[in-house]
Amino acid sequence: MRSWSDSLRFAFQPVVNLTTGGIAALEILARPEAGDILAEARRDPERDSALAVLALRAAVRKEAMLPLHVNVFAGTLADLGGLTPLHDAVRQAGRLPWEVTVDVVPPYTHVPQQALLEAVGALREQGLRISADGVGDGDVPLRLLTDLAPDLVKLDASLLARRAAVKSMRTLCEEMGALLAVEGVETEGQCAAAQSAGAQLAQGQLFAPPARLPVADVYVPPVSPAPEAVRRSGPSVREFVRPAALLPDTASAGHVRALLTGSPDVSGVLLVDRDGTPVRSVHRSRFLLSMSGRYGHALYADRPAAKLGDPPRTVGVHATAWEVLDVVADGDRSRTSDDVAVVDGHGRCVGVVRLADLVRALSETRVEEAAGLNPLTRLPGSDSITDEVDRRIADGWTFTLSWLDVDHFKQVNDGAGFAAGDELIRSVAGMLQGAATGSMRVGHIGGDDFLVLADPEALDPMVTSVLDVPLSAGGLPVTLSLATVVCVPGSVADHREAAACLAPLKKAAKALDGASWVLGRAGSPGHEVRRGAGPSPGRWGYAAAEPGRG
Structure with missing residues (x-):
């Protein structure tokens, strides 16, 4: 009598590392030649468990040395309380448990969540890894997803049209310590969208279709620059992980x-x-x-x-x-x-x-950074700072964005010469760099204008280091104006809104005499004058009644 497994074949689809272009793992896909075995497995946990064991053995027969992904329905895990037969099969095959990832597949509706979590815990105790499959196109509750704390989250490619959703999932994955993958990638445009949104892994027809024999090579379009989310302290090592022998x-x-x-x-x-x-x-x-x-x-x-x-x-x-x-x-x-x-x-x-x-990768990053440096101060331009502002907004940070410039800088150049003006700009840049600590970022956006991105607690030491230092050009004293906006989570949507909040504060600071500092809060009216006094005739011959000092 023919068994249900006699008509069953398996195909292998690579999971691709978007940074290295290499194959990170192989997902084993059931391909029944007759009947709807997958629908039966969804209804029958014992059959689904047996299917996972057969998938693993099929990979071993093909001498696949790469890490493996095996699909199991969420209901199966909740019903069986773990997959002891799969763990036994892994051991019998001579593979290490952490080389096997269990892709937990929807539906989750009507699945007892506590039983599912306990089953996942049992799998982890055995050493197996966990992937949440079908996220975005399935029915996994967000709270359950965070409770599962998977090692990998697989998104459906349809979400790539909603970049904000993918970036938000990338942020969530970072908090959970998980990697982010996109399934069903079919075009180079989708691949680029996955990369720019921060996905580290991907699967789909673009790279290689499922095949009866594991493939050795895949097609990967040229790698895009590192995602914004990892530029702050260099690319994460997780971007470059290859399977280990x-x-x-x-x-x-x-x-x-x-x-x-x-x-x-x-x-x-x-x-x-x-x-x-x-x-x-x-x-x-x-x-x-x-x-x-x-x-x-x-x-x-x-x-x-x-x-x-x-x-x-x-x-x-x-x-x-x-x-x-x-x-x-x-x-x-x-x-x-x-x-x-x-x-x-x-x-x-x-x-x-x-x-x-x-x-x-780091060489490419350095080339990109060098192209954006100001030739006078060797500080990054506005793009670097605004990218970091957007990242901190997405991550829910509280931060301060400050705009600093030299008072009456045109008169400095006209009265002392452009060489003295350049030297003054380099001095200001040096003071800002010397004051930068921790996660503070300093940018030179052109002329005498600088941007400073900092945590609130780093603000006062920076101001003291910069505004309290006497400056001169051509033998004449020079003062600086500083405007700061404090942004709490939810107060601004992106760097454009933060800059819009900063503009009136800069105008208010420029209207003050001497070294000045004005501070405001995004979303709140008014501002606080921290340094500076009412306007008076300027040292460079400007009348107090004339608007602006820059």
């Missing part, structure tokens, strides 16, 4: 050699303990050189591979690309080409990063 720390050198010779794209192997913590790092070239030497195979083949490895270099999943470079730079120079292991909060390896990927 993992073997138990008890593996022999012969096992490592077999893996390396069968997988030419693997640059190294990490040996991990039973908890998934990296113990030794085996570099491809150094290892194969040792094995290929005279008597090398006879000496090492049956010995533990750990004897030919090095202590692993590791960084946490929340590290930036710059922090990874610090790890590489502080180590042995002969190991600069070694992969760096990325570990989660439990110390388990979630992948590796390669130095070449980081250098390429």
Whole structure:
């Protein structure tokens, strides 16, 4: 008698890393040749569980070494309280649990939420990873999504037409410590939209359609500049994570050699303990050189591979690309080409990063930044500051935006010469840079105008460092005007509204005599004069009755 599984076949669709262009994992998709097995699995938790086990075994038969994604209905998890058969199948296949991600698939309606959360907790205890599938096109409640705290959130490509929604989900994912993926990407425009909204992973026909055999290469359009959300302190290491080649720390050198010779794209192997913590790092070239030497195979083949490895270099999943470079730079120079292991909060390896990927991305970032620097002060222009303002608004920060300029600067140039004017501008820029601490950002938007983005508590020290310093040009004293707007969450929608709030404050500051500082709050009328007095005849010959001082 034919079994329901006899007509069942599986296809593999790559999950693509949008930064590196590499394959991060393979999703295993059921492709029944007869009957509606998926509909039956939705109604029958036992069948759905069996389907997940068959999917895993199909991948093992295809010798897929990449991390795997297996689909399971939310109702199945709530009903069965976990997937012990899947965990057993993972162990029998010789794969590590954290190499397998369970994609929790809608519907969620009528699924007991507490039972689902307990089942997900059981999966995590087994070491399996969790993905929330069908978000945006499914029925997952937002509160349940945050309670699930998945390692990955998969959005439907239809949401790409609503960029704000995707960016908001990216922000939520950052808070949960999750990655963001977009499914169903079919065009280069959708891919660009996914990148610009901050998605790190994607799937779809554009990259590679589902196929009976796992593909080795995918098409990825040129990578767009790093998303706004990660520019503040450099790209996140999560943008560059590649699948790691993992073997138990008890593996022999012969096992490592077999893996390396069968997988030419693997640059190294990490040996991990039973908890998934990296113990030794085996570099491809150094290892194969040792094995290929005279008597090398006879000496090492049956010995533990750990004897030919090095202590692993590791960084946490929340590290930036710059922090990874610090790890590489502080180590042995002969190991600069070694992969760096990325570990989660439990110390388990979630992948590796390669130095070449980081250098390429950071070089592109530096070129973009250099193109936007003011040639006189080498400070970034307005775009850099306004991008950061938008990011802080999206993240719900309270921040201050200040506009500073030199009083009567035209008269400085006319009376003391443009060289003295340039020197004055560089002095002001130097003071602002010297006062910048923590997350403060300083920009030179042209002429004698500067922007300062800061946290409220950093404002007073910055003002003291700048306004209390005597300045002169051509032997004549010079003063500065400063206008500040405080923006609390919800008070402004974007940097344009913040700038609009700042404009009247600048006008008020310029109407005061001497070094001045005016502070206002977005959405509130009026302002507070923190420095400066009523207008009087200016030092550069302006009458007090004349409007403005710039």
